[in-house]
Amino acid sequence: MTVHEKTDSAAGQDGAARRGARAPARARRRHAVARFWRQYRSHRGGVFGLAVLTVIAVLALAAPLLAGEESRSVTDATGGALEEPSGEFLLGTDQFGRDVLALLLWGTRVSLMVGLLAAFLSVAIGALVGITAGHFKGWYATVVMRVTDWFLVMPTLVLAIALSTVLARSLWTTILAIGVTTWPTTARLVRAQTLAVESRPYIERARALGGGHGHIMSRHVLPNVMPLVLAQTTLVISLAILTEATLAFLGLGDPTVVSWGGLLQDAREAGAVSAGNWWYIAPPGLAIALVALAFTLCGRAIESVLNPKLGVSR
Template identity: 45%
Template structure:
């Protein structure tokens, strides 16, 4: 039986999702960001981060790994901010501003990769758990309880120590530890969506389980996936910075955490070189705040009663 036959005999028809229907959750997310100040500020911070990462080569004034020299052929150590070096230089003679700009690339790669993994794993397991219920739901939720009991930063440090430190390790650790939060919320939403009339109509018309899950149920919970993915960006960048500061990051990659570790090792605070460690610290704080602002602006998705 097709949808037209179902409509003629009076059965509820599941909404058909063409390309416009697939873009509906994206439009809803963008609409909230446009009218809520918190969500707008968080989105603008993420946008500025991405644009800086894309055009880092054009924005940076020097090669971040190049050792600079003065006119007397001495290493340009600990130079204060000037027009030639906007944020001064490190003890090793490298330009701090260029390192700060190129550090956004590492932040964007780690943040977006972790966000996609967290959203994908949490959404898939939440869909399966909420739709099938029973023993499947029990296994997924007990696994989520175990993962939620793992200490976050110690787990990342141990994993980095046992494997090769790098971006992949950080992304894997964040994805493993943060998916339960997404899965739990997605599951609770799926438990209500699966009982709606258009899902029942899809079952009656003979739609496969996969089609019901990914065509009829998934679009209803995609805004939640986007929300938790955006929150995971800040957590991933903060985790990468923490691991790099503790010496468990990739030493070949310029990152904000690596800059802080370098400043700490060379006693930047004792030298009064606040221009060395304050800028990367501010960038990390802004990214984490952006995740908070977005979650604050999208509270009406998490708590629909707030719309009134």
């Protein structure tokens, strides 16, 4: 056997050994996912919320096929101003003659995108602050938590309005405004969980074996706080969607895109409230409430599965 053949044989054996070592870990993960799904299915509210979110996500992805690009254009509108629901326009038209149902479908994409990205930014900031404050302690934790407390006592909506007013009006401004004002609750929850994790004996053993700050936080603390972060994310998404709708209703959203909050703001400007044009006002408001409720139900169910001590009702 040549040197190259021996090298290839040794490399193949090493690869097989690594795959064999990872197989039990993959099996444990599959078992954990299956167990989580079995417990999650027992929560009727969580299943209902997941079903609603699945339908809404499919509608959002299919909006270009169901509504078409031209449905958002004022110049391409085919209906009359504020027509009542009919066979042609199931939810009536807006003041420009556009189909409200088509606008509602397009608004689904924007509202979900803003909610997901803003929640990701908020939870990422909160998790980073919470883990580092719980790990390093001392003066760093004191300063960081006092800043967190300041954000907690300040009204989130007021801070978001201030940022949206100062910065350019765009979707990214809305995402930034929501993300940097809603992280303190996540930070305090993650810090409390980090302190509990770092009091366990295996953390001391990891330090004694030479584990550095990065190793302990990434390999030991982060996996233990991820369930809490996941549950918190679903709750923050509903808050982000409501905040985005509020900002758009106040005229602080991106005027070039269609969102549920923007539809409510357009309906208010068109006088739909005083004229009783319910088909223009009710659908986006109900959509906002339904999505927020669905995310909240999913978040509560995830919390109950990951932490049965909470005793969340099914």
